[in-house]
Amino acid sequence: MVKLTSALSISVLAGWAGVSLAAEPPRIPVNFPQPEAGQYVHVPPTLADLEEATIHPELKRVIRRGHDLFVNTQQLRGENVFNDMNCSSCHLGEGAQPFSAPVWPAAVVLPNFRSKNQQVNSLEERIAGCFSFSMNGKPPEYGSDNLLALAAYHQWLAKGVPIYQPGDSLYGRGYPIGQPDAEPSYERGQVLYEANCSICHAENGGGLRVGDDVQYPAVWGDASYNWGAGITRISTLAGFIHNNMPLGQPRSMSVQDSWDLADYINSQERPQDPRYTGDVAETRALYLDTFHKSTYYGLEKQGRLLGDHDNLGEKDFLKPGALRPRFFE
Structure with missing residues (x-):
C-alpha cells in the first residue's frame, strides 16, 4: 500500500489499475472518497515539477503560457472571452483538483466521440467548446499559439497516464453526485x-x-x-x-x-x-x-x-465558426 500524506490522502492498493504520483502533489481537499478497486489514480505534476523536467525549454515556456491562460483566461476578454469566466472557474485547483472536472482526463481520452455535437472531437475542439459555451465566447483559432499552449498544459497535467485510458476508470473525473431524495426545489x-x-x-x-x-x-x-x-x-x-x-x-x-x-x-x-x-x-x-x-x-x-430571447450577453455574434460539423466519407 502507498499512502499520500500530503494534502490529498489516497490509499493505493497494488491491485488497482494504475497509479501516477507526482513528487509534490497539488494542494487539494482531503475529504473526498477513497478510490474504488480498478480506478486509475493520478496526481498531476505541478509547475515546480515542470522546472525540473527534462524537456525542451521552449516546451516549458509554452506549458507555462497555457497555465497562465488557464488561470487567467480573462486576459482574452473581448477577443475570445465575453463573460466573467476563467477556465479555472469550473476546473478548480488549476485544473488538477479531483471532482472538479480535472482537465487531464481530456488529454488521454481524446480524440473521442462526443454526444453533445455528435462527432469525434480533438483536444483542441474540446477546449474550443468551453470558449464557445462556458465563456460565451469565440475560441482562439485552431493551431494558434494560445490554443496550442492550453492543449500543452492539459497534456502536461496528464503526464504519465496511458493514452485512451477508459474514462469511467479515472478517479476524480467530472462532478459526480447521487440523486436527491426529493424533487429539486x-x-x-x-x-x-x-x-x-x-x-x-x-x-x-x-x-x-x-x-x-x-x-x-x-x-x-x-x-x-x-x-x-x-x-x-x-x-x-x-x-x-x-x-x-x-x-x-x-x-x-x-x-x-x-x-x-x-x-x-x-x-x-x-x-x-x-x-x-x-x-x-x-x-x-x-x-x-x-x-x-x-x-x-x-x-x-x-x-x-427560459431562453426565449435574442440576448447574446456581451458579444455581438451568435455562433462562433469553431462550432463546425465534421463528417468522414
Whole structure:
C-alpha cells in the first residue's frame, strides 16, 4: 500500500489499475472518497515539477503560457472571452483538483466521440467548446499559439497516464453526485443561495468584481455562461456545487441542497445558446436528446419561458465558426 500524506490522502492498493504520483502533489481537499478497486489514480505534476523536467525549454515556456491562460483566461476578454469566466472557474485547483472536472482526463481520452455535437472531437475542439459555451465566447483559432499552449498544459497535467485510458476508470473525473431524495426545489434553492452563495456571487447572480478584476464569476445574467454550457445541466451544476462549494468547503453541501441550489441558479436567464435557430422550442427539440433534456432551456419556470430571447450577453455574434460539423466519407 502507498499512502499520500500530503494534502490529498489516497490509499493505493497494488491491485488497482494504475497509479501516477507526482513528487509534490497539488494542494487539494482531503475529504473526498477513497478510490474504488480498478480506478486509475493520478496526481498531476505541478509547475515546480515542470522546472525540473527534462524537456525542451521552449516546451516549458509554452506549458507555462497555457497555465497562465488557464488561470487567467480573462486576459482574452473581448477577443475570445465575453463573460466573467476563467477556465479555472469550473476546473478548480488549476485544473488538477479531483471532482472538479480535472482537465487531464481530456488529454488521454481524446480524440473521442462526443454526444453533445455528435462527432469525434480533438483536444483542441474540446477546449474550443468551453470558449464557445462556458465563456460565451469565440475560441482562439485552431493551431494558434494560445490554443496550442492550453492543449500543452492539459497534456502536461496528464503526464504519465496511458493514452485512451477508459474514462469511467479515472478517479476524480467530472462532478459526480447521487440523486436527491426529493424533487429539486426552486424555493429551497433560493433560501440556500441567499444564505450560502450570495456573499460571493451577489444576490442578483452577477458575481463580484473589483475594478476590472473578476473575484467571483457571475452565475447567471449577461456575464455568465450561456444556455449551451455543460453546467446548465441541473445534474452537472449540482455535482459541481456538492464537490466544490462553498469555496474551500467541498462536500459540505448535502446532495439534496446541491440539487436545490442548481435548480434555483439554472432557472435564471443567461445568454442565448450559440446553436439557437431563432425559435427556442425548435432549438430545444434539435438538441433535446444530446443535451437539453437535462436543462431548463425552453421550459417555463417561475412564469418565464427560459431562453426565449435574442440576448447574446456581451458579444455581438451568435455562433462562433469553431462550432463546425465534421463528417468522414
